[in-house]
Amino acid sequence: MNINWYPGHMKKTKETIKKSLSMVDIVYEVIDARIPYSSRNPDIDEIIGNKPRLIIMAKKDLADEKANELWDIYFKQKGIPSINVDNLKNEGIEDIVKMSYKLTEEKIKALEKKGIKNRPIRVMIIGIPNVGKSTLINSLTKRKGAKVGNKPGVTKTNQWIKIKGNLELLDTPGILWPKFEDKDIALNLAFTGAIKDELLDLETLALELVKKLNSISPDFLTNRYNIINTKKSAYDTIMEIGKKRGCIVKGGEVDFLKTSNIILDEFRRGYLGKITLELPEIN
Ligand SMILES: Nc1nc2c(ncn2[C@@H]2O[C@H](COP(=O)(O)OP(=O)(O)OP(=O)(O)O)[C@@H](O)[C@H]2O)c(=O)[nH]1
Ligand SMILES: [Mg+2]
Numbered sequence: 001m002n003i004n005w006y007p008g009h010m011k012k013t014k015e016t017i018k019k020s021l022s023m024v025d026i027v028y029e030v031i032d033a034r035i036p037y038s039s040r041n042p043d044i045d046e047i048i049g050n051k052p053r054l055i056i057m058a059k060k061d062l063a064d065e066k067a068n069e070l071w072d073i074y075f076k077q078k079g080i081p082s083i084n085v086d087n088l089k090n091e092g093i094e095d096i097v098k099m100s101y102k103l104t105e106e107k108i109k110a111l112e113k114k115g116i117k118n119r120p121i122r123v124m125i126i127g128i129p130n131v132g133k134s135t136l137i138n139s140l141t142k143r144k145g146a147k148v149g150n151k152p153g154v155t156k157t158n159q160w161i162k163i164k165g166n167l168e169l170l171d172t173p174g175i176l177w178p179k180f181e182d183k184d185i186a187l188n189l190a191f192t193g194a195i196k197d198e199l200l201d202l203e204t205l206a207l208e209l210v211k212k213l214n215s216i217s218p219d220f221l222t223n224r225y226n227i228i229n230t231k232k233s234a235y236d237t238i239m240e241i242g243k244k245r246g247c248i249v250k251g252g253e254v255d256f257l258k259t260s261n262i263i264l265d266e267f268r269r270g271y272l273g274k275i276t277l278e279l280p281e282i283n
Helices: 007-021 044-048 065-077 093-103 105-113 133-141 183-192 202-216 219-225 234-244 256-269
Strands: 026-032 053-058 082-084 121-127 147-150 159-162 167-170
Touching: 007 044, 007 121, 026 044, 026 093, 026 133, 044 121, 053 065, 053 093, 053 133, 065 082, 082 093, 093 105, 093 121, 093 133, 121 133, 133 159, 133 167, 183 202, 183 256, 202 219, 202 234, 202 256, 219 234, 234 256
Parallel strands: 026 053, 026 121, 053 082, 121 167
Antiparallel strands: 147 159, 159 167
């Protein structure tokens, strides 16, 4: 996960992915349902080009249900089909398979006209770190995890995994770099664990998260920690949570770091509620 995305690395990744792309019929672009905008790679459209694509909003179980619907509408308006998925409960997985058939129908028909029958639909998964790519591969292969052997391709290590029906998945997902330029995006990524805790120190991160959550609804924190919302500063809110949780060091002081860790961890686990951190602009 500790990837430093310097320009040379990005260029090489892009080239590698483009080579793999030439072997597949459809791309699953995996994003995080809590931050559908921030978790998209900035160059994704250019990388994928006009290859059929399905946006998979993973971790739908951690995101707000209404927001999931809004994002679906947003992507539909942009002309990209999308689907909400809970990888851990296998929810949405069947739909992915169905959509894949639909989105590659033309190409498969064209191949059939050329006499190529029963050619499997080849799929590649791409996305930034931590969005759920590997878990998705597991969900898709749960029933039939059989490897179908090496195929001539970009690297000798490429393996195709049989999914369902006539679908084959490239077993190594393309890992893309996230956007770091914008502070809000970088924070969203850090809140959800996509860039781990390198970006900011945990105390600052927790302060920012408290501000962010309260801007959406103060209920998330008041309900979880049984605190009174009196429009306190983020600092005072964390202090109060620390006291409630007994995060006290010698001398009776609140252990601010420990409390920060608790808040971040509980947010990431979904204990504060189903929370989407950004909403789309829909016309
Ligand atoms: N709640 C929930 N957690 C999920 C879901 N999908 C993945 N996760 C969790 O998210 C974390 C990251 O998932 P991975 O599948 O390892 O993500 P990845 O994209 O392969 O990450 P990298 O290999 O680091 O690029 C794990 O703790 C998963 O259990 C989901 O749909 N819902
Ligand atoms: Mg992985």
